[in-house]
Amino acid sequence: MAVYTDVTADELQAFLGDYDLGDLLSYKGIAEGVENSNFLLHTTRGHFILTLYEKRVAAGDLPFFIALMEHLAARGLDCPQPVKTRAGTALGRLAGRPAAIVTFLDGVSVRRPTVEHCGALGGALAALHRAGLDFPMERRNALSVDGWRPLFENARERADSVAPGLAGTIATALAALEAGWPTELPRGVIHADLFPDNVFFLDGRVSGLIDFYFACTDTLAYDVAVCLNAWCFEPDHAYNVTKGRALLDGYAAVRPLSAAERAAFPVLCRGAALRFLLTRLVDWFAVPAGALVRPKDPTEYYRKLRFHLAVDGPRDYGFDTVPERVTS
Numbered sequence: 388m389a390v391y392t393d394v395t396a397d398e399l400q401a402f403l404g405d406y407d408l409g410d411l412l413s414y415k416g417i418a419e420g421v422e423n424s425n426f427l428l429h430t431t432r433g434h435f436i437l438t439l440y441e442k443r444v445a446a447g448d449l450p451f452f453i454a455l456m457e458h459l460a461a462r463g464l465d466c467p468q469p470v471k472t473r474a475g476t477a478l479g480r481l482a483g484r485p486a487a488i489v490t491f492l493d494g495v496s497v498r499r500p501t502v503e504h505c506g507a508l509g510g511a512l513a514a515l516h517r518a519g520l521d522f523p524m525e526r527r528n529a530l531s532v533d534g535w536r537p538l539f540e541n542a543r544e545r546a547d548s549v550a551p552g553l554a555g556t557i558a559t560a561l562a563a564l565e566a567g568w569p570t571e572l573p574r575g576v577i578h579a580d581l582f583p584d585n586v587f588f589l590d591g592r593v594s595g596l597i598d599f600y601f602a603c604t605d606t607l608a609y610d611v612a613v614c615l616n617a618w619c620f621e622p623d624h625a626y627n628v629t630k631g632r633a634l635l636d637g638y639a640a641v642r643p644l645s646a647a648e649r650a651a652f653p654v655l656c657r658g659a660a661l662r663f664l665l666t667r668l669v670d671w672f673a674v675p676a677g678a679l680v681r682p683k684d685p686t687e688y689y690r691k692l693r694f695h696l697a698v699d700g701p702r703d704y705g706f707d708t709v710p711e712r713v714t715s
């Protein structure tokens with residue numbers, strides 16, 4: 388659940404006074420999510436999402452996120468559209484936080500993705516990557532390899548209280564990733580958090596992608612690795628290679644992966660697992676007093692990291708053909 392910042396009806400009415408959204412009929416905090424405070428607004432013009440940006444979102448990055456959603460929607464992607472005030476601005480301030488209103492998307496996120504969902508998700512991710520290729524703005528990924536050590540140092544002392552041996556496993560994996568992280572693979576706009584809760588489906592097809600607040604400029608295949616982690620493990624923590632193959636095939640049907648990209652998957656998947664393990668670990672020890680939020684389980688990503696550390700190669704993820712040797 389995530390509502391870190393409360394909004395009174397009076398504050399909201401005053402905020403909405405700058406918009407052409409009609410009269411406020413009702414609003415309520417949204418239980419899902421962990422990063423920002425979200426509210427469902429019902430006005431005489433329909434339903435909208437109000438987001439108050441919290442700790443991990445830097446105010447200076449908001450123009451990037453707003454422009455990106457506009458760019459992707461203009462290229463036919465089903466993603467939220469920022470709603471502008473009469474003065475033409477999409478960003479404001481409410482209850483002491485940066486705030487924006489976006490359009491409400493229909494659809495339902497799936498808790499237990501099927502093989503078909505994974506295939507459709509792969510295609511949607513590749514479409515996002517293609518649509519982002521001519522996006523002119525850039526944003527560094529603050530949660531890529533050079534951002535992991537500060538997170539680890541923050542949680543190191545207490546890590547073994549979450550799982551015995553955790554600190555040692557992270558230290559070894561992190562050192563290897565810092566030494567061998569791929570830097571030459573194709574780059575572009577990535578979503579960076581395309582978990583099942585951020586994807587809506589209607590009649591088996593992807594009807595909407597939300598939550599662009601980790602989006603950044605980074606390695607495209609890393610975004611695929613994030614999705615393999617988030618979509619292709621079973622509740623018993625086993626990797627489902629059929630789901631992995633469906634996701635990779637769905638992706639490659641829209642944007643083929645090069646030999647170098649395919650060869651990098653074991654490393655990219657380890658990095659993706661470590662990134663979510665670390666942010667979950669830090670959050671585990673830092674739930675703000677009074678916040679309506681349930682922190683996510685770090686040990687889920689500890690198990691995933693251990694799977695990736697043990698794989699033999701890209702075939703284990705569901706690639707049918709991988710090069711024996713890749714030089715670039």
Ligand SMILES: Nc1ncnc2c1ncn2[C@@H]1O[C@H](COP(=O)(O)OP(=O)(O)O)[C@@H](O)[C@H]1O
Binds near residue numbers: 417425
């Ligand atoms: N544009 C939207 N349309 C419909 N529902 C949305 C939209 N944006 C957010 N939501 C709802 O709000 C929840 C939390 O949003 P999300 O952006 O994932 O928050 P957080 O950034 O805190 O993780 C989503 O799971 C979804 O239920």
Ligand SMILES: N[C@@H](CCOP(=O)(O)O)C(=O)O
Binds near residue numbers: 421580585
């Ligand atoms: N997906 C991340 C946490 C961010 O969650 P979201 O609700 O913003 O999608 C995780 O699972 O650790």
